[in-house]
Amino acid sequence: MLRRLSYIAVGFLIVWQFACGGGTLRKTPKSGSSGTPSANISISPASVMVGSPDLTLTIAGSNTFTFAQGGVHYSTVVWSQGGIDTPLLTTFISSSQLTATVPAALLASPVAATIHVEIWDRIEGTGVATSTLVPFQVTSSPPPTLVPSISSISPSTVLAGSPDVTITIDGSNFGHFGHFVWSTASWTTDANLHDHGTMLQTTIVSSSQVTAVIPAALLQSPTSVQILVVNGDVMGMSDGYFGYPRSNSVTFTVGP
Numbered sequence: 001m002l003r004r005l006s007y008i009a010v011g012f013l014i015v016w017q018f019a020c021g022g023g024t025l026r027k028t029p030k031s032g033s034s035g036t037p038s039a040n041i042s043i044s045p046a047s048v049m050v051g052s053p054d055l056t057l058t059i060a061g062s063n064t065f066t067f068a069q070g071g072v073h074y075s076t077v078v079w080s081q082g083g084i085d086t087p088l089l090t091t092f093i094s095s096s097q098l099t100a101t102v103p104a105a106l107l108a109s110p111v112a113a114t115i116h117v118e119i120w121d122r123i124e125g126t127g128v129a130t131s132t133l134v135p136f137q138v139t140s141s142p143p144p145t146l147v148p149s150i151s152s153i154s155p156s157t158v159l160a161g162s163p164d165v166t167i168t169i170d171g172s173n174f175g176h177f178g179h180f181v182w183s184t185a186s187w188t189t190d191a192n193l194h195d196h197g198t199m200l201q202t203t204i205v206s207s208s209q210v211t212a213v214i215p216a217a218l219l220q221s222p223t224s225v226q227i228l229v230v231n232g233d234v235m236g237m238s239d240g241y242f243g244y245p246r247s248n249s250v251t252f253t254v255g256p
Contacts, residue, residue, distance in 0.1 A: 039132045040065035043115050044204050045176030047137035050110055055102040057088075059117060060206040065131050066095045068119050073128060076120060079106060080133070081113040097205065111138045146173035148183055148229040148247040157253040162219045169210045169229060171247065176204065181233050185212035187252070188226050202229075214252075222256045 040062045048055055059077055061067050067075040069092035077100035079086045088100040098117065106113075114133040121128050150171040158165050167185075174183040183204055188197040200212040210229065232244030 039134050041115075041117055041131045041134055042206050043134050043136065044174070044206055045182070046135065047139055048107055048176070050107065050138055050140050052107045052138075053104050055104075055107060057100045057102055057115065058204060058206070059098040059100060059115070061096040061098075061117075061131075065117070065129075067092060067098055067117065068095070072121055072123055073119055074122055076118050078116050078118055079113055079136075080116065081106070081111055107138050109138065110140045112136075113138070146175075146177070146231060147245040148173045148231050150227070150229060150247045150250050153227055153250050153252065156251065157255055158214075158219060160220060160222050160254050160256055162254075163216045165214050165219065167212055167214060167227070167252070169212060169227070169250075170208060171229070172208055173231070174204055174210050174229065175207050175231075177231060181231070183210055183229050183231050185210060185227060185229050187214060187218060188228070188249075189223070190226070193228075193230070193246075219254050221254065223254045225252050225254075226250065227252045 042060045042062075044058045044060075045055075057077065069075060075090060075092060075098055077088045077090045077098055079088055079102060086106065088102060091099045093099060100115075113136045115136050116133045117131040118127055119129040120126065148171060150169055152170045154168045154170075155165070156167075169185060176182040183202065185200045185202045186193055186197045187200055190196055198218065200214060203211045205211060212227075226249035228249040229247040230244050231246075
């Protein structure tokens with residue numbers, strides 16, 4: 001009898017620890033509480049134009065809500081609209097990042113939806129934890145394109161002859177802002193992107209972080225260049241980057 005009670009107690013502790021460390025159980029705010037709980041996930045983009053094709057969302061977790069995959073638990077991104085929940089095709093990247101595909105059928109008309117993440121027990125078929133709800137808009141007019149800003153890049157220096165290097169760019173106002181309009185990092189030997197700029201393969205992690213790959217071909221000789229982020233139409237930026245909001249530039253050094 002004591003052994004059975006011990007097993008039950010251990011099982012309870014495991015579930016309790018996961019709920020605390022692996023997600024936040026969705027709870028109704030207690031009477032007397034004020035406001036809405038702070039979001040424990042973020043999404044990018046947070047809006048698209050009506051009629052957009054299938055969209056890939058990037059969902060970032062926080063230190064109060066982490067994602068699960070493998071073993072007993074798994075994470076699912078859910079689109080909620082008009083009281084109906086639609087699970088999205090979800091790809092686990094890490095405990096702090098997921099991607100999910102929003103099908104074009106859900107983007108065919110203006111709507112105000114929400115996105116949240118559910119963590120499920122694949123054996124019991126029950127929900128374990130649920131994130132807060134984050135708003136998502138399908139709009140009939142283009143959302144405003146914000147001016148990006150860079151606070152730091154890491155690494156900021158590499159040795160000449162290095163292979164491809166991925167830099168992390170921290171700042172603000174990064175994201176998708178419409179069909180083909182999103183944040184793209186660039187390498188330039190001066191401020192002239194049209195003549196001396198090279199667009200870098202960029203991944204939007206959140207509104208405050210992107211990563212970019214600097215190819216080895218640019219790292220063969222010692223040099224000092226500028227890294228900046230442009231929020232613009234990637235199909236048109238090669239025509240001159242004219243009129244697109246751009247960030248401040250940060251120095252990147254290829255050392256001897």
